[in-house]
Amino acid sequence: MSDPELSPEEVREALPSTGDLMYLVGQSWWRCAHAARAGKWELAAYFARRVRGIQRRLGIVRPKYRDDLDRFESERIAPVLAALERCDLTGFERAFAEATDDANGKHAKWGKSYLHWVLPPDPPPDLDLSGGPGTGDAALGGDHDRGRTV
Numbered sequence: 730m731s732d733p734e735l736s737p738e739e740v741r742e743a744l745p746s747t748g749d750l751m752y753l754v755g756q757s758w759w760r761c762a763h764a765a766r767a768g769k770w771e772l773a774a775y776f777a778r779r780v781r782g783i784q785r786r787l788g789i790v791r792p793k794y795r796d797d798l799d800r801f802e803s804e805r806i807a808p809v810l811a812a813l814e815r816c817d818l819t820g821f822e823r824a825f826a827e828a829t830d831d832a833n834g835k836h837a838k839w840g841k842s843y844l845h846w847v848l849p850p851d852p853p854p855d856l857d858l859s860g861g862p863g864t865g866d867a868a869l870g871g872d873h874d875r876g877r878t879v
């Protein structure tokens with residue numbers, strides 16, 4: 730017996746929630762900062778692009794956030810990526826802090842001022858950040874996940 734078709738309502742119900750996607754954003758943002766501090770520029774850029782890609786998905790499933798997310802991408806994520814491309818830690822720290830402040834401002838704007846994201850002081854335990862600047866295969870601008878913008 731074949732599976733019954735999903736109704737549009739069921740498809741909508743099964744889509745990730747804002748909280749689901751934001752959880753992923755937070756995980757990648759954390760990894761981005763610690764990778765940059767370890768001099769792993771390409772890895773840090775990979776995670777900044779992950780944040781950008783997840784937020785683009787959020788803009789699709791929750792169009793009410795799209796304007797804020799578009800602006801965040803061009804005004805906040807782009808400078809983070811530009812600093813990483815220059816291997817400029819000072820510029821990265823500034824852009825990262827400004828982006829994080831802005832993100833928390835967005836949480837307040839959307840009625841969630843209790844969601845104040847802070848960078849965990851410890852590096853993520855599941856990433857090898859040893860050995861100084863790395864040149865893994867997640868090259869800047871790479872398309873590791875074809876069809877998605879990472």
Ligand code: HEM
Nearest residue numbers: 747748751752754755758794797801832835839841844846
């Ligand atoms: C790098 C930037 C950002 C970080 C690190 C971040 C982090 C988070 C985290 C950790 C949560 C809680 C997720 C959970 O439920 O476990 C959250 C929720 C949320 N974020 Fe962000 N966020 C960022 C940017 C933004 C932006 C630009 C918007 C603009 C619309 C936004 C809107 C929201 C909203 C509306 C929620 C509440 C989700 C809900 O309704 O359940 N965030 N964010």
